[in-house]
Amino acid sequence: MPATPPSVVAPADAGSLPGKRVTLGADVPMRLDSGAELGPFVVAYQTYGTLNADKSNAIYICHALTGDHFVADRHPITGKPGWWEMLVGPGRPVDTDRYFVICSNVIGGCLGSSGPTDIDPATGQPYGLNFPILTIGDMVRAQKLLVEHLGIDKLFCVIGGSMGGMQTLQWAVAYPESVFAAIPIATAARHSAQNIAFHEVGRQAIMADPDWRNGQYLVEGTRPERGLAVARMAAHITYLSEPALHRKFGRNLQDRKAVTYGFDADFQVESYLRYQGAAFVERFDANSYLYITRAMDYFDLAADAGGSLANAFRPGGKTTPVRFCLVSFSSDWLFPTSESRAIVHALNSVAGNVSFVEINTDKGHDAFLLDEPEFHQVIHGFLEGCAEHRGLTVRRRGR
Amino acid sequence: MPATPPSVVAPADAGSLPGKRVTLGADVPMRLDSGAELGPFVVAYQTYGTLNADKSNAIYICHALTGDHFVADRHPITGKPGWWEMLVGPGRPVDTDRYFVICSNVIGGCLGSSGPTDIDPATGQPYGLNFPILTIGDMVRAQKLLVEHLGIDKLFCVIGGSMGGMQTLQWAVAYPESVFAAIPIATAARHSAQNIAFHEVGRQAIMADPDWRNGQYLVEGTRPERGLAVARMAAHITYLSEPALHRKFGRNLQDRKAVTYGFDADFQVESYLRYQGAAFVERFDANSYLYITRAMDYFDLAADAGGSLANAFRPGGKTTPVRFCLVSFSSDWLFPTSESRAIVHALNSVAGNVSFVEINTDKGHDAFLLDEPEFHQVIHGFLEGCAEHRGLTVRRRGR
Known part of the structure; x- marks a missing residue:
């Protein structure tokens, strides 16, 4: 280097x-x-x-x-x-x-x-x-x-x-x-078994994205944005408590009075999560996410x-x-x-x-x-x- | 029909x-x-x-x-x-x-x-x-x-x-x-806000898979297996308790005496989750997963x-x-x-x-x-x- x-x-x-x-x-x-x-x-x-x-x-x-x-x-x-x-x-x-x-x-x-x-x-x-x-x-x-x-x-x-x-x-x-x-x-x-498990889900989401290109996405001019966003969404749920999610969003609907019977973000919590995923990929690198989560998994002072x-x-x-x-x-x-x-x-x-x-x-x-x-x-x-x-x-x- | x-x-x-x-x-x-x-x-x-x-x-x-x-x-x-x-x-x-x-x-x-x-x-x-x-x-x-x-x-x-x-x-x-x-x-x-959130992560994982083809994968001869597997992995964590994961796997390593310093499944819990994801896609359809999770999200008796x-x-x-x-x-x-x-x-x-x-x-x-x-x-x-x-x-x- x-x-x-x-x-x-x-x-x-x-x-x-x-x-x-x-x-x-x-x-x-x-x-x-x-x-x-x-x-x-x-x-x-x-x-x-x-x-x-x-x-x-x-x-x-x-x-x-x-x-x-x-x-x-x-x-x-x-x-x-x-x-x-x-x-x-x-x-x-x-x-x-x-x-x-x-x-x-x-x-x-x-x-x-x-x-x-x-x-x-x-x-x-x-x-x-x-x-x-x-x-x-x-x-x-x-x-x-x-x-x-x-x-x-x-x-x-x-x-x-x-x-x-x-x-x-x-x-x-x-x-x-x-x-x-x-x-x-x-x-x-x-790091607990449950926390390793959540990290593994995030890593698999990134690695499942074809734009990840076995980690060589910078060379190939792609970015695994969808996978990284999914990883962030899953992680984000773990950062909040169920009562906090309930207090913040409950089952409130997004800009609508009734459900739309579709797969758009009907609920505010869906819209919020999608936003968290989208915002994250603007500021973070997918491989860094892999490396840093792995470092946490390996942590064991005892x-x-x-x-x-x-x-x-x-x-x-x-x-x-x-x-x-x-x-x-x-x-x-x-x-x-x-x-x-x-x-x-x-x-x-x-x-x-x-x-x-x-x-x-x-x-x-x-x-x-x-x-x-x-x-x-x-x-x-x-x-x-x-x-x-x-x-x-x-x-x-x-x- | x-x-x-x-x-x-x-x-x-x-x-x-x-x-x-x-x-x-x-x-x-x-x-x-x-x-x-x-x-x-x-x-x-x-x-x-x-x-x-x-x-x-x-x-x-x-x-x-x-x-x-x-x-x-x-x-x-x-x-x-x-x-x-x-x-x-x-x-x-x-x-x-x-x-x-x-x-x-x-x-x-x-x-x-x-x-x-x-x-x-x-x-x-x-x-x-x-x-x-x-x-x-x-x-x-x-x-x-x-x-x-x-x-x-x-x-x-x-x-x-x-x-x-x-x-x-x-x-x-x-x-x-x-x-x-x-x-x-x-x-x-x-269905609680947290549960809707977990479902949304699963759906986004499926929809992020290019093989999902906007739901038309059967017509196009593909299957969004990677996305569906990630969805299953995330969901599977929620089906188990932290103590159960700890009791079952703890930080036990998979077939090895030491970590490998890589992204393979070092920990048993990773290997287990990957298996759960892979086994699930053999028996389940991605669009059905979308439809059924959505039905649960909408459930609200009150x-x-x-x-x-x-x-x-x-x-x-x-x-x-x-x-x-x-x-x-x-x-x-x-x-x-x-x-x-x-x-x-x-x-x-x-x-x-x-x-x-x-x-x-x-x-x-x-x-x-x-x-x-x-x-x-x-x-x-x-x-x-x-x-x-x-x-x-x-x-x-x-x-």
Whole structure:
């Protein structure tokens, strides 16, 4: 791969995207969990706030499956506000007047970081399925290199929801001395059979689309839009709770007083799902979707620690020094509270430093992206407490 | 449509199927809820046991979305045992030594009853999407014609799970004087937003398959197998509970000791889902899947009764005479217990005759098809009680 790979085309021309980019693994390629090597590779990232003199105020935010590094500024393709603007910004729970916030596009992604849409230097063509398979561990390994590149020895905190929560856990387990605190939200220590099953449906929907062309659609000038839309529709149902769908849509009809006795979108929920599918293919790459879902499927902290989750939090026989705050949402059936509780129990069993809050909401898994004041208060409060322990001086604008 | 429509080809040549067939609606076509008319049309059905002299021992069994009338004999395509052999047969809870059991393939289906695979007499080609859209009411209307054809005024009982439960409810509401007892199992009085959403994903998966050819695949000699398989995979997840998937598969790997870092079916649950999809397309028609899911989406007993479910059970201001026994399964998240409870509450509010049992099981929605002894005892006990009230004489072989 060239030093600055001409990161390719659909759906976003990475070179023209806002935000920061760094090439890593140029001297020594990064060894992946699969045994393959990756390097040089690009990590696209964004930062907010100012790193303090002793570099102790850095917070790493890890994004979810289809997220990106535009946490608190406008999405370059959709034009929508940053996906966590409610949580991250001046005076917000993750206060950018006080903390230096970093977020990077995961490797394997499609918004600037190296992934299957990049040109494979071996062929001069987009990688497609020749891009190496990644794990959550690999994603975090790349993030660690970025953090080192930024000259930061120890992150004040790592925060993430869903797959971002997996990365947060991975950070704490792989680099316990480099993380002061961790907030894994709406996540799990391993992907469940049901969640693997839903991912497999999405992958099969993509691969069933003849325009997928065995992953070589960029070369062949097609895009598996129908398959990717179906994958998104199936996934989207899992992000919402049944009560939320009922409250939002119920059996309401779309622009009509009666059913039409046909296969058009009679019900609002159908129209909504179709829109979600159509909007998604505008901003996301099908192969990236395959790679990232696969990384989530492979995630299993306990398996990596010899079958015991507790052991994952006792590296070298010594309890992890990381302070944890776990958050789950009562109506989240994709990453239910029981998954967070399993992590809490493992941490308790090694006398780890952990707090845990289940937020009562009917918004399902998506709640971590939505206006949930109690959730935001929990984040604020936990960070305040950690800042005090860490001895972070308060530095606010105009105060 | 000709009197004996040359019911078409894929996936099953109806003419060569075992079981009984009757042509209905030949003199007067059946008026559908959409306003369209259907007739003459064929209903394929199967019976077990013997109708008694006063024709008072008939039990109608209604099948689910992808079910058929081969309740208690071998499936003509798959060669598998009847789908409810555990429940229906000599000495079984639905005792064919005692009761006359009828089950028909729903209209719109693809195992002998008229549906979108039939030849449209107007064009001489398979209907495809020109087949009229159906409702659960239409399916039951056709069943009522079959029952009249068999000379039966009043069914002793109607039984069905899932979509079969919807039909059971529809029977009781539409023909309260023709049904002595009803056992709606794992069902609901209306399809929920989440369930409509899952159906829509399945339909979109089918319609996204280029081989679907806008529904005209039989004419064009293709079959949307990939789309139909994806639809089945997505649906199949909803039939199982998360605990059942975890117990059955967990994160077990398929024939391997380690992950392969690829997109093959590494996990057993992936392999299982792929198999479910592949097996399904061997026995089911894609357009039938569209039509039948749509009928379920449209089902809403309360809406049909002016917005009040209670009113559905008080035809003409008089409480329904039908005796109900509702059954739900604790881990069923597709048709959760709350849906059955809503029906029980409506029946209670009109002083209806209703009993209700929630079976404790981790098997999810599929439990109604599986070996659940307590469930089977409930069916047996309720039927015994009803038989006594109905004054059915016991008639057992060799006793």
